Amino acid sequence: MLASERDPRLDRLFALVDGVYAIALTLLAVELVLPQASEHLHGEALLRSILEAWPKMLGFLTSFTLIAIFWHANHRAFHYLRRFDGRLDFLMLLQLLCIAFIPFPTAIVGEHVSDPVAQVFYFGAILATGLATLALWWHVSSEPRLLDPELHPRVIRRFYLNILAGPVAFPISMMVLIALGIGRLINPLVLGYLSMMVYILLGVFEGWEPRLDEEVEGAKVEDNHSEEE
Amino acid sequence: MLASERDPRLDRLFALVDGVYAIALTLLAVELVLPQASEHLHGEALLRSILEAWPKMLGFLTSFTLIAIFWHANHRAFHYLRRFDGRLDFLMLLQLLCIAFIPFPTAIVGEHVSDPVAQVFYFGAILATGLATLALWWHVSSEPRLLDPELHPRVIRRFYLNILAGPVAFPISMMVLIALGIGRLINPLVLGYLSMMVYILLGVFEGWEPRLDEEVEGAKVEDNHSEEE
Amino acid sequence: MLASERDPRLDRLFALVDGVYAIALTLLAVELVLPQASEHLHGEALLRSILEAWPKMLGFLTSFTLIAIFWHANHRAFHYLRRFDGRLDFLMLLQLLCIAFIPFPTAIVGEHVSDPVAQVFYFGAILATGLATLALWWHVSSEPRLLDPELHPRVIRRFYLNILAGPVAFPISMMVLIALGIGRLINPLVLGYLSMMVYILLGVFEGWEPRLDEEVEGAKVEDNHSEEE
Amino acid sequence: MLASERDPRLDRLFALVDGVYAIALTLLAVELVLPQASEHLHGEALLRSILEAWPKMLGFLTSFTLIAIFWHANHRAFHYLRRFDGRLDFLMLLQLLCIAFIPFPTAIVGEHVSDPVAQVFYFGAILATGLATLALWWHVSSEPRLLDPELHPRVIRRFYLNILAGPVAFPISMMVLIALGIGRLINPLVLGYLSMMVYILLGVFEGWEPRLDEEVEGAKVEDNHSEEE
Numbered sequence: 028m029l030a031s032e033r034d035p036r037l038d039r040l041f042a043l044v045d046g047v048y049a050i051a052l053t054l055l056a057v058e059l060v061l062p063q064a065s066e067h068l069h070g071e072a073l074l075r076s077i078l079e080a081w082p083k084m085l086g087f088l089t090s091f092t093l094i095a096i097f098w099h100a101n102h103r104a105f106h107y108l109r110r111f112d113g114r115l116d117f118l119m120l121l122q123l124l125c126i127a128f129i130p131f132p133t134a135i136v137g138e139h140v141s142d143p144v145a146q147v148f149y150f151g152a153i154l155a156t157g158l159a160t161l162a163l164w165w166h167v168s169s170e171p172r173l174l175d176p177e178l179h180p181r182v183i184r185r186f187y188l189n190i191l192a193g194p195v196a197f198p199i200s201m202m203v204l205i206a207l208g209i210g211r212l213i214n215p216l217v218l219g220y221l222s223m224m225v226y227i228l229l230g231v232f233e234g235w236e237p238r239l240d241e242e243v244e245g246a247k248v249e250d251n252h253s254e255e256e
Numbered sequence: 257m258l259a260s261e262r263d264p265r266l267d268r269l270f271a272l273v274d275g276v277y278a279i280a281l282t283l284l285a286v287e288l289v290l291p292q293a294s295e296h297l298h299g300e301a302l303l304r305s306i307l308e309a310w311p312k313m314l315g316f317l318t319s320f321t322l323i324a325i326f327w328h329a330n331h332r333a334f335h336y337l338r339r340f341d342g343r344l345d346f347l348m349l350l351q352l353l354c355i356a357f358i359p360f361p362t363a364i365v366g367e368h369v370s371d372p373v374a375q376v377f378y379f380g381a382i383l384a385t386g387l388a389t390l391a392l393w394w395h396v397s398s399e400p401r402l403l404d405p406e407l408h409p410r411v412i413r414r415f416y417l418n419i420l421a422g423p424v425a426f427p428i429s430m431m432v433l434i435a436l437g438i439g440r441l442i443n444p445l446v447l448g449y450l451s452m453m454v455y456i457l458l459g460v461f462e463g464w465e466p467r468l469d470e471e472v473e474g475a476k477v478e479d480n481h482s483e484e485e
Numbered sequence: 486m487l488a489s490e491r492d493p494r495l496d497r498l499f500a501l502v503d504g505v506y507a508i509a510l511t512l513l514a515v516e517l518v519l520p521q522a523s524e525h526l527h528g529e530a531l532l533r534s535i536l537e538a539w540p541k542m543l544g545f546l547t548s549f550t551l552i553a554i555f556w557h558a559n560h561r562a563f564h565y566l567r568r569f570d571g572r573l574d575f576l577m578l579l580q581l582l583c584i585a586f587i588p589f590p591t592a593i594v595g596e597h598v599s600d601p602v603a604q605v606f607y608f609g610a611i612l613a614t615g616l617a618t619l620a621l622w623w624h625v626s627s628e629p630r631l632l633d634p635e636l637h638p639r640v641i642r643r644f645y646l647n648i649l650a651g652p653v654a655f656p657i658s659m660m661v662l663i664a665l666g667i668g669r670l671i672n673p674l675v676l677g678y679l680s681m682m683v684y685i686l687l688g689v690f691e692g693w694e695p696r697l698d699e700e701v702e703g704a705k706v707e708d709n710h711s712e713e714e
Numbered sequence: 715m716l717a718s719e720r721d722p723r724l725d726r727l728f729a730l731v732d733g734v735y736a737i738a739l740t741l742l743a744v745e746l747v748l749p750q751a752s753e754h755l756h757g758e759a760l761l762r763s764i765l766e767a768w769p770k771m772l773g774f775l776t777s778f779t780l781i782a783i784f785w786h787a788n789h790r791a792f793h794y795l796r797r798f799d800g801r802l803d804f805l806m807l808l809q810l811l812c813i814a815f816i817p818f819p820t821a822i823v824g825e826h827v828s829d830p831v832a833q834v835f836y837f838g839a840i841l842a843t844g845l846a847t848l849a850l851w852w853h854v855s856s857e858p859r860l861l862d863p864e865l866h867p868r869v870i871r872r873f874y875l876n877i878l879a880g881p882v883a884f885p886i887s888m889m890v891l892i893a894l895g896i897g898r899l900i901n902p903l904v905l906g907y908l909s910m911m912v913y914i915l916l917g918v919f920e921g922w923e924p925r926l927d928e929e930v931e932g933a934k935v936e937d938n939h940s941e942e943e
Binding site: 041042045046048049050052053054055056057059060061066068069070071073074077087088091092095098099102103106227230 | 264265268269271272275276278279280283286342345346349352353356357359360363364367368371372373374377
């Protein structure tokens, strides 16, 4: 097997990963239920009951967006995977453990949207997922034989920065803000959701993501040049 | 990579998409429960309790058919995708957000089948899914490098018309009919379900779908002719 | 595209089909809950509460086995699919609708295991799934271009017989037996489960399935002979 | 088809297997709910309610780790599969039946964490999964045509030993320890979870798994030598 060929065992690993992400995304909606008492409401009273469920809907939106961002990063970064080992299996399963856990803090924060304990528990779960992602990328990038040998070290560093700035620093700063009492100005879940939307809009629609691909291309061209010299 | 080759990153994107659709389709049945009181019923009383659950079964049938139609359209249209970018990931995830949300309005309309608020909320969710689909197709078709370069512009326009006539115009007209009081003549959920069945039977079993393939073939032949001239 | 090549669109169709089957199989276990009152039981009382849940466990076992048999048949038969059309999408989705529905009658029969209404509702759902399978196979086999052109007509007829004898005739005879009062001798769910186990043990471990493969091979050899003549 | 080529029917089998594993992993989190009474708790009282849910979280962690280990073993061992038969389908489905069942004893042990009946029921379900895995590996390894013909018998024996030592002997010894009253010293679920973590850390991060691959390579080299002689 050439160093640039892909280990076929990665196919089943990604099948499991995409399966767990797909289910976690969809199961979030199971929490969306109106209180039992609304069963006998009609017209305007029903409308009010639906509108009063906004914290649950916000929890659904926020966690869906969050898991979507994690999946997108997993999709981008592991596109460069070429080899497979047992530690990769278990570190990926550790990330999936965190992803599968997220519906639980989402349900709690949906039920207690302005309670700092529920908010810290929620952002703590995001931090755990971020640290698992960091461990996963650390393993993958420190075993050079696991990644495409043509991948430039600059791209590897860029992914490190993205993980540290995103799923590690973001929930930590949210927890600090909650401790400082940001909740009296704006609901931290709303703030978290808005931050994620800004991240997606800035990053994907304007910014660094397309450039990343160009950088890979650029890096390869550069390398070819230095080889020629 | 040739312009007509398929980006391998599309495989994982479709794995996630098909996973979310499969789960949304199957989770709809979780709403199908008899009221707790029916636990001690037997014989005819049990039969009556099952029959009284018809609004939930109709909700299941309607939403299953609806998600099936969305999946079928996604399956047909994105068969022509060749390239991948970050916006595609996030717009596809936006469509999945709407699909994953559908069980919630389905549960509400199953519980309040003749309430206009529940009906408008249900068709509003369909409209949101339709608008996400429109945004997705708009992105895909306006970046010519994303689609198979051999795809004829007529097929692209045809998909636009299908989306506008189906998941955009259909829920809007249903909401107008509900506002005008159609509910006094026929239950809007029944009307919606019948419209979808007519759409499937006319479209798939008689009509335009097979011709679409022929059109693609025809368009290619035409193009070859003009190239020869 | 050669007549014996496989349409790549079948990949996503099977991804959806296998996803729905996998979820239906796993969701059956969600019905397995002890009554709320058992929350405070300990030791022997808890054991008795677990043992009293046998109808739910039997329902889980029976429906799991049933969906497994349907999946196995789908897996065997559609291995010979080569082409794709819109009707195939919708007929396959019709079968998935029935598969996704099965957890509902399973829950009812698990709650009312000796009630003929629950039993007939359960076997009626199996019959509906069988009829959807029949329609699917009828469409696939009547459009010769959809199947592998090397498939012998004898194999096509064999699948028809299997569907008619299995998911069509089996639930009908169970419903007749229930109407005749078999329930006074043996619980129809137990009888149904035992029949399925006999079917699997006879068919797969002893009998006709391996011979089917040989028959395909044999038929091809035969055909080659007649061509040579 | 050459003896070393892979039967394409294995693809759909693994799609179903990975689907069921992914769902079983994710559905475990559905059990994670706070008691209804905690709906109106705030601040410290909410925190106490979250902390009091530790048996459910431990059950989630233990079962997730367990299913992850089973998946990892399935992923490693069936990488060497080359052929397909009907018995393989049904024995794999028997393993999936056990995997899909695990959330039920997990829920019971999460609710009754220090009850020996719940503990024995839990480890009994693990034992059943282990025996199904043993039957599966026995079938696969006794039909030489199913596996890669280049696989060394030593690797086959090694997998037998792994299954016997892990999912067969481990739950049996846990059940013996529970009968002997280990529960008075340490909660058996905690002990089980710690054993699994030691297994993963020793096995994957230090130990025998990478050597297994080398052994396969070594065995091939050895065989080539003997052929040369």
